[in-house]
Amino acid sequence: MTNKKRNLVVSVLFLAFGIFLFVQAMGVKHMMKNDVGSGFFPKVIAVAIIAVSLIRLIMALKEEEKEAKKANSDMLGGWMTIVLVGLYVLAFNEVGFLISTVIYLFLQMLVLTPTEKRSLPLLGTISVAAPVFIYALFVYAINTPLPKGLFGF
Amino acid sequence: MVNQAIQMVLLNPICLGLILLGVVIGIIFGSIPGLSASMAMILFLPMSFGMEPMNGISLLVGLYLGGISGGLISAILLKIPGTASSIATVFDGGPMADKGEAGKALGVGILTSFVGGLLSIFALMFISPYLAKVTLAFTSAEYFSIAVFALTIISSLSGDSLVNGILAGLFGIALSLVGIAPVDGAIRFTFGQSKLYGGFDTVVILIGLYAVTDIIRTGFQRRDIINQSTKYTYTLKGYGIGFKEYLGHWRNIIQSALIGLGIGILPGIGGSTSSLLAYSAAKGSSKHPEKFGTGIVDGLIASETANNAVIGGSLIPLITMGIPGNVATAIFLGGLTIHGISPGPLIFQKSGQYVYGIFIALLVANVFMIVCERAGLRVFVKMLDIPKYILLPVVMVCCVVGAYCSNYSIFDVWCVAIFGLVGLAFKFLKIPATPMIIGFILGSMTEENLRQALMQTGGDWSIFITRPISLIFLVIAVFSVAMTVRKQVSKLKKG
Known part of the structure; x- marks a missing residue:
């Protein structure tokens, strides 16, 4: 697998994970009036994951295809x-x-x-x-x- | 009172014997991944109830000290941190062992553990009432800022790809969200599985990512096993480092000991954060930060000084205010109260002899620790002579047993295998795994204190920059991230 493909896989996987996390966090109930709620911090993290994986995606798209060394694996x-x-x-x-x-x-x-x-x-x-x-x-x-x-x- | 304490501990062979026993068992528990100092203390707590008060307490002291310090052995030799406190020891201890300097790494680690422990015990003995007051200045706003600052270490540990490191760190934080939420106790991300209510155990993730991933990767590279097995000879004089050379690291030693002490005093942060912070501080203030992670003693000294300095630090709020800051000191509190010793401001008047007894027991345990580990060093390095194809499967079994024993839950054992696969996928995709653990450890601390601080102010975020200590930590955090990003960008432009 080339480096570019690998980075594309990373960005897509994390993008999906971030969206999944955000959707799940929306379902967390707000229980206390004075508190930001248990869904708040997960949403922040989810947005951060989505943002960083988009950066990863853009960086990966700009990369050139270089054939990586084939690892001698068993x-x-x-x-x-x-x-x-x-x-x-x-x-x-x-x-x-x-x-x-x-x-x-x-x-x-x-x-x-x-x-x-x-x-x-x-x-x-x-x-x-x-x-x-x-x-x-x-x-x-x-x-x-x-x-x-x-x-x- | 001091005389009484000396009689009870120093002149009492039974008590000395129990400290020695505690240290040895502690080292064994600390060095086996999955078993920890607190687990050893829990196992021996009932036994300590039946003993003379000072004997029982001394046994617990030995277990605590030995257990924290033992983690360095597997961190260096197997590159699997024996406890979460020694994660940062792997960063430079592992590469040193790869270069054939396992003996030196162990020697320096043991020596600096002793020094870190000693400095913190002195702090406990002489300035604990003053230090205890400092903790009162720390509210959740400060805790939040410390956590954010500690998270920035991810940026310097991400290796080639900062972006992948950040993703791994965020993934770790996401994992820490699973289970019952802090503050309001909402149940989230459990997908109906009651086993997930308690969230994941740090030990489980640690073992999965380090031990399981390692053995599977060895499977993929089994043809290379024979070629790698170059034999090293370990001749080691003293601790592998000259007195002068060691003293040359004085700034690093003092700085790391202070970080360990400070983190120890603040309840609820723990040894793993202290060694990570000390490591990143040492890297930040070093003249050759690029060498960190390649196997230099600086990183090893920072990590091992700090995590042992936590010991004395964590006993300060316990003894002076009766506040246990981590699991080990909570068990210790149990050991004290069962013998009618109640920690708090009056402890020096009411049970002064026991307080001095604890001080002496700590000093003795620290000496026993360095003697036992130095004597055992020959045996420890022998572990590297065992062929990998035999050693790794046996380590794997120990890890699974450790994971099982941390909660007696088979679910944890399955999680170990699953995190092993996650670690493997990370390796394949060239995502560093260490940031994930750091994110996981710091995630809940960040969220809990963020929410508590915001509750106090009614949702006003300015609290984090109007409180001076909090502001300082946030400024350092921003500064260190900016530095890393700048470095990364200039590297990308060049490359």
């Missing part, structure tokens, strides 16, 4: 990480801290570790030891419950 690694983090936070409460964390840690390290350095016994040990340690620390040492989940631990 789509598979990134998307798998996003999916793993998403699944982990969803499973955190349902499946329980211990099981969800052991599985997450193992898979996440597997995704991030370069193939030539992959040592399954090492990753396996860490992904079991770390959650057990954290669990013991929180639940027994500082008396803070963590989600128990399906199996009661």
Whole structure:
């Protein structure tokens, strides 16, 4: 994506957000007579967002198209990480801290570790030891419950 | 009374042991993102009730001091601020670690934490009644102007694009609006979700934007992980900075300590604002402001001096007037009252020995802090030798646990992931994320005091420029924005 396109996206996104915020702020009820009301400050912020994003838009339109350097990024690694983090936070409460964390840690390290350095016994040990340690620390040492989940631990 | 206090604290091994325990646990809580000094104090508060008064109070003192200072460890080594107070520590501490100066950064951070803490404890001991009076001169008009001034730091932290930085800051302020509004308690922007009534937690946004975004980006760049892992050796003498060199920063140190002290005294602002303000003040008064953010000790000194100076400052209104200015001092107040010590103007007559006891405990805790952190420095930097593909997932788990424990709410854990994606989108669109956090932290303070001030005057805006302290802050704010805009415009013309 060129810089120009990127800045155009930014200005349009924030413009939409500013308008959305303003519309929402109009619905906030005025409750106290002497007060500017809870909708006032949000409207100020919304107007500021709209104004700044318009400046961004004008600046972006004046820019020249320059092809940006292509970043050497690894789509598979990134998307798998996003999916793993998403699944982990969803499973955190349902499946329980211990099981969800052991599985997450193992898979996440597997995704991030370069193939030539992959040592399954090492990753396996860490992904079991770390959650057990954290669990013991929180639940027994500082008396803070963590989600128990399906199996009661 | 002083003799009694010395006997209760200095000559009492149990009390000394409890301070040490408090400091160590505080450092651990402070260094893990998501866990904080106040959380550690809440956990140990019931335990302190059962102890001798001075022992219980000393434990809380140790936890408070250790917890604030511990945040610098993860801020420097992981570039994830352990607490909101150490956000500004990341700006220069992170780049220093990248350059292989992690040991030096930690050393200077620890040393200057000690100095900042010490200066504020002295202020608490010797001039607190006078300082307490100053707070009475601050009304909501002054608070509003301080918040506006603090928001201008966004302009100097926006990196290449000022406009994108401002947008991010405004977005942060918008996020702070969610939930029950200040002043009239109107419920807004919750979209029918009762979980949003309380708004978002700072910790949640902090962890999302720093930790989650970081691990996902690592996923996208996993091929580069091996190439990056250049090994540094950390040989460190003393604190990584010579005595003379450190004293050369005296202006910065005093200025930051005063900012921290002042912010600490004013109820309700907090350590995160103090370190940001000190950082921007140090940058503004520096001869080489362009080097800030590239990994110089100046920025680190400003941030860490200020956030530790908040400790003594925040105890001033608590002890002299019984006003707790932040969560930690509110818990501390609970710890005092349960033992029959009621803070206020009469505290020196009624429970003088405990006041002196608190002073001594603070000094002892400050010494324990510097000793423990200096001794642990070797272990801390070892963290960098752990390969990133192992370290980051484990940090991620700690962060999720921290987010969960701040409110015991699974909703917060989901928000962490969502803010991680927001941070990722920001990175992709080249929008700096730090202004968003600053906007979020200062947003509610700005709105609340704006509305309160306007209520007092019946809607007359001139209050902000007719009150001298308020006017000064607004003038500096306008000045600093004008400077940044001028710089940006001349850069655009050149480029």
